[in-house]
Amino acid sequence: MIVASALDELRIWRHGSDGDVGFVPTMGALHKGHVSLVQQSRATCDSTAVSIYINPTQFDNADDLASYPETLQKDLDTLEGLGVDCVFVPTYEVLYPDDFAYQVEERGFSNTLCGAHRPSHFTGVLTVVMKLLNLVRPDKAFFGEKDFQQLTLIRNMVDAFFMDVEIVGCPTVREPDGLAMSSRNLNLAPADRQQAPIFREILEKATSDDDARRQLGEAGFVVDYVETIEGRRLGAVSVGAADRSVRLIDNITLEL
Ligand code: AMP
Numbered sequence: 001m002i003v004a005s006a007l008d009e010l011r012i013w014r015h016g017s018d019g020d021v022g023f024v025p026t027m028g029a030l031h032k033g034h035v036s037l038v039q040q041s042r043a044t045c046d047s048t049a050v051s052i053y054i055n056p057t058q059f060d061n062a063d064d065l066a067s068y069p070e071t072l073q074k075d076l077d078t079l080e081g082l083g084v085d086c087v088f089v090p091t092y093e094v095l096y097p098d099d100f101a102y103q104v105e106e107r108g109f110s111n112t113l114c115g116a117h118r119p120s121h122f123t124g125v126l127t128v129v130m131k132l133l134n135l136v137r138p139d140k141a142f143f144g145e146k147d148f149q150q151l152t153l154i155r156n157m158v159d160a161f162f163m164d165v166e167i168v169g170c171p172t173v174r175e176p177d178g179l180a181m182s183s184r185n186l187n188l189a190p191a192d193r194q195q196a197p198i199f200r201e202i203l204e205k206a207t208s209d210d211d212a213r214r215q216l217g218e219a220g221f222v223v224d225y226v227e228t229i230e231g232r233r234l235g236a237v238s239v240g241a242a243d244r245s246v247r248l249i250d251n252i253t254l255e256l
Pocket of ligand 1: 025026027028032033034036037142143144145146147170171172173174180181182183
């Protein structure tokens with residue numbers, strides 16, 4: 001497995017790879033959700049690249065960035081075990097030679113749901129994903145449905161800019177108790193970890209978005225939003241005391 005931190009190392013690997021290239025962008029602290037994306041790439045492409053980069057431009061909150069978990073050596077061991085061909089681990093200087101002067105901004109959907117609560121978050125996401133896709137030049141790129149708004153915005157960006165890559169959405173992988181796997185779950189205090197699966201349960205069982213918001217509030221979550229769009233109920237909440245609260249997002253398809 002090649003671990004590339006410089007652009008030239010990545011380009012040499014890309015130049016030498018035949019057949020379909022699959023790509024899985026991540027921020028590391030890998031869990032079974034990331035593993036499922038890598039496995040899907042391995043199953044459908046001839047070679048697989050993964051990036052690990054905690055992208056500062058998508059964090060609207062300095063504490064969230066500072067506390068984002070980092071497990072690089074463990075992640076590299078996991079990816080080697082999965083048969084990944086190349087891991088791209090860039091620095092800010094490598095990815096942002098323009099110091100973020102050039103940005104990809106979506107002016108509609110990105111300002112709703114998570115975007116309404118995290119100003120400029122999706123500009124950071126779309127900009128880094130555009131850069132990574134331009135560098136890796138994959139045939140397919142794999143993204144999780146857990147981040148459904150992100151997946152939709154990336155699909156629409158690829159269409160809008162005529163980018164030659166297939167965006168593949170992959171189902172949400174959950175803990176046995178139903179909590180959607182997320183790197184931020186590592187930051188949950190034990191009592192908050194116990195409470196967290198109730199979020200998904202309420203999204204599933206509530207009779208309406210209003211009912212879900214009410215039940216979540218009563219269960220002690222701070223609700224950012226719950227909204228149903230085209231048969232999918234999406235939500236974001238925070239759990240835990242203010243000084244160590246963790247933001248959870250999830251979405252489920254409603255039975256019609
Ligand atoms: P992140 O490292 O959180 O930026 O996520 C990298 C990729 O993994 C994104 O496409 C996420 O949507 C996806 N992902 C994160 N959690 C899960 C999960 N529980 N199930 C499936 N995919 C996930």
